[in-house]
Amino acid sequence: xxxxxxxxxxxxxxxxxxxxxxGGALAGxxxxxxxxxxxxxxxxxxxxxxxxxxxxxAKAEATGVVREFNFDALTIRxxxxxxxxxxxxxDVRYVERNGTMxxxxxxxxxxxxxxxxxxxxxxxxxxxxxxxxxLDTGIDxxxxxxxxxxxxxxxxxxxxxxxxxxxxxxxxxxxxxxxxADADDDSQGVRGVSTEATLHAVKVLDKRGSGSFSDIAAGVxxxxxxxxxxxxxxxxxxxxxxxxxxxxxxxxxxxxxxxAAAGNDGPCGDCxxxxxAYEECLxxxxxxxxxxxxxxxxxxxxxxxxxxxxxIYSTIPGGYDTFSGTxxxxxxxxxxxxxxxxxxxxxxxxxxxxxxxAEDIGLASNEQGAGLLDAAAALGHDSTDD
Amino acid sequence: xxxxxxxxxxxDASVTAIVEDGDVDLSFSVRNPSDEPIECSFRDGQRVExxxxxxxxxxxxxxxxxRMFSMALGAETxxxxxxxxxxxxWPDPEPGEYRIRMWLVATAADASAETRxxxx
Numbered sequence: 001x002x003x004x005x006x007x008x009x010x011x012x013x014x015x016x017x018x019x020x021x022x023g024g025a026l027a028g029x030x031x032x033x034x035x036x037x038x039x040x041x042x043x044x045x046x047x048x049x050x051x052x053x054x055x056x057x058a059k060a061e062a063t064g065v066v067r068e069f070n071f072d073a074l075t076i077r078x079x080x081x082x083x084x085x086x087x088x089x090x091d092v093r094y095v096e097r098n099g100t101m102x103x104x105x106x107x108x109x110x111x112x113x114x115x116x117x118x119x120x121x122x123x124x125x126x127x128x129x130x131x132x133x134x135l136d137t138g139i140d141x142x143x144x145x146x147x148x149x150x151x152x153x154x155x156x157x158x159x160x161x162x163x164x165x166x167x168x169x170x171x172x173x174x175x176x177x178x179x180x181a182d183a184d185d186d187s188q189g190v191r192g193v194s195t196e197a198t199l200h201a202v203k204v205l206d207k208r209g210s211g212s213f214s215d216i217a218a219g220v221x222x223x224x225x226x227x228x229x230x231x232x233x234x235x236x237x238x239x240x241x242x243x244x245x246x247x248x249x250x251x252x253x254x255x256x257x258x259x260a261a262a263g264n265d266g267p268c269g270d271c272x273x274x275x276x277a278y279e280e281c282l283x284x285x286x287x288x289x290x291x292x293x294x295x296x297x298x299x300x301x302x303x304x305x306x307x308x309x310x311x312i313y314s315t316i317p318g319g320y321d322t323f324s325g326t327x328x329x330x331x332x333x334x335x336x337x338x339x340x341x342x343x344x345x346x347x348x349x350x351x352x353x354x355x356x357x358a359e360d361i362g363l364a365s366n367e368q369g370a371g372l373l374d375a376a377a378a379l380g381h382d383s384t385d386d
Numbered sequence: 387x388x389x390x391x392x393x394x395x396x397x398d399a400s401v402t403a404i405v406e407d408g409d410v411d412l413s414f415s416v417r418n419p420s421d422e423p424i425e426c427s428f429r430d431g432q433r434v435e436x437x438x439x440x441x442x443x444x445x446x447x448x449x450x451x452x453r454m455f456s457m458a459l460g461a462e463t464x465x466x467x468x469x470x471x472x473x474x475x476w477p478d479p480e481p482g483e484y485r486i487r488m489w490l491v492a493t494a495a496d497a498s499a500e501t502r503x504x505x506x
Contacts, residue, residue: 137456173431173456208472209431209456216454236430237454244454261457264429274454296429296459325430325458 041080044098048073054091061086066098106188110289111180111308115332116376116383117193120339121185123381127194130342131228132181132334135219136174136235137209139201140317141165143175145189146199149182153201154222156215160207167203172316174201176323177234179315181331182338190314193335193375197342200228205235213241216275220244220258224251229341232334233260233275234327240274248280257337257347259284261326263298269366272300282351286310286329287372291361297326304351304369305358307332336375343379354378395424395495397464401436401488403503410476410505412436412449414488416497418464425463426492431456434472436488438479438503446484449474462492479505 047058049072059065062076069075075098078086087095108118131151139146139153141164153167160170169175178192178199185195204219205211216235223231224247231251248258260281263273276283283302286294286309293299294310309329313322333354340350357378358371376383398417403410414434418424436449464470474488482505489498 171431171456173458176458205431205454205456208433209458209460210453211455212453234457235454236457237450239451264457264459273457323458325456327430327457330457 042077043080043083044075044077045083046073046075046094046096046098047086048093049091050093051091054089054093057089058086058092106186106191107313109190109313111312111328111332112191112193114289114308115193115336115373116381117335119376119381119383120379121195123376123379125339125343125379125381126185127182127197127335127339127342130194130197130230130338131200131226132194132197132230132232132338133200133202133223133226133228134174134178134181134331134334135202135204135216135223135231135233136177137171137205137207138167138169138174138203139178139199140169140175140315141167141201143179143315143317145183145186145315146175146178148184149197149199151198151200152226153203154219155203156218156222157203157206157211159203165201167201169201169317170207171205171209172321173209173234173323173327174203174205175316176314176321177232177327177331180312180328181232181335183315189320193332194338197335197338200226211235213244217241217243217247220247220251224254224256227254228256229347230257230259230334230338232331233258233281234325234330236261236263236273236276238263238265238273240277244275245278245280248275248278252280252347255347257341257350258282259330259333259337261330262286262300262303264296264325266293266295266297266299268298270300271298272302273298277302282333282354283369284326284329284333285367285369286326287361291372293363293367294324294326296324297367299364299367301366303366304355305333305373306361306363306368306371307373333373336373336378339375339379395420397424397490397495397497399490399497399499401486401499401501403486403501405503405505408478410438410479410486410503412474412476412486412488413471414474414499415469415471416464416490417469418466421466423463423465424495425461426490426495428460428462428492430458431460432491433462434474434488435491436474436476436486438476438484438486441483441485447476447479449476481505
């Protein structure tokens with residue numbers, strides 16, 4: 001589910017998964033998350049009845065009976081036009097669309113699974129005590145998968161619109177990256193690579209996903225001045241900025257682990273963008289679930305790790321969605337680095353450790369760097385049979 | 387997603403430039419003139435590029451040169467007859483007369499327009 005988006009993943013026209021579907025009022029449910037039976041006019045509904053005549057009426061309208069409960073209800077497939085009549089019957093207590101409740105079961109995304117983060121969690125590594133800053137479009141301040149991990153926020157570009165915080169996410173991108181790095185491990189939605197690190201929103205990109213060199217440099221400086229462990233930059237450009245490079249040096253000197261997206265100019269060679277190409281940053285390329293290089297991924301000698309980036313399901317404001325990009329690969333590394341630094345590694349030690357424990361997936365060195373991120377191995381756990 | 391025979395869809399476009407508080411605010415509108423939805427795909431958070439040129443053709447400013455973008459693939463669908471507007475700001479330009487060119491950076495969809503602006 002939720003993994004079909006290719007390029008079709010921007011705001012406004014993707015299939016999104018509703019955060020939760022409340023039962024009851026039919027009108028309160030959008031099209032999202034409905035279990036469609038294929039035919040556009042046929043929907044799946046749960047019908048509660050108060051008399052056998054209501055049950056018979058529902059079955060008479062049904063094109064298929066999916067389930068009959070031991071209590072007075074059944075799930076049927078029915079033509080949409082029949083719903084109104086059924087729901088008006090005095091012997092029918094309710095007709096509700098059978099929204100798929102998958103958002104309420106936490107799923108292990110292929111990316112988090114592939115880097116064996118769940119093995120690290122099972123061995124007690126959660127990132128607790130680590131501070132991971134997401135330099136991006138902001139983070140949804142009220143997302144149930146993130147709110148328990150949120151620390152401070154700071155906006156160098158203020159969110160446009162009605163938001164609780166000026167560092168709230170008015171795009172989707174930053175919240176998506178935050179969830180990959182560090183969505184909490186509970187019974188719903190998704191979990192991140194790290195699950196109990198503290199997430200900090202540093203909003204340096206605007207509603208459109210764009211930011212000035214100066215604002216991004218200010219964000220990096222801010223992360224350093226807060227003494228946070230990790231700065232995750234799912235952003236870039238083909239040309240650099242001396243001010244941003246200076247900011248990265250400043251942050252690295254103060255112990256910040258900086259990780260950045262290699263860029264989406266692929267297929268191409270020697271085309272890693274900035275700030276990823278700066279030596280202060282660990283550049284991350286992107287892989288797909290079959291361990292191939294993502295077609296869009298930039299490559300080059302600066303690439304140090306490859307991480308999952310194609311069709312990644314994660315948090316967005318008010319729900320979940322699937323995005324692709326080296327943007328998605330980057331926070332996988334940020335989450336793992338946060339765990340290492342929570343365990344006492346310095347930024348330089350974490351960088352070496354992540355590279356030394358990466359898994360060779362057989363790509364060229366300018367494509368995979370040292371290899372695929374292996375969070376479990378970096379944290380000293382055996383994941384060879386996972 | 388609708389299949390199109392023509393790999394590159396062409397959209398109508400227009401650009402306006404307004405000088406305000408010493409900046410040039412650009413507004414680039416694209417319109418789908420066809421009777422099919424047009425899907426504009428993007429490699430990253432950048433949607434448009436804009437340049438300012440002197441009359442001798444020398445480029446004095448390029449929007450994307452001063453900025454960075456989110457690195458997720460993106461797409462915007464423009465409905466038949468539908469219109470979408472993208473903004474960009476040229477901060478603090480030198481006084482002078484300029485030609486402004488602006489275009490969509492989508493793959494498989496083209497839209498471009500130009501205008502002139504006088505900065506006092």
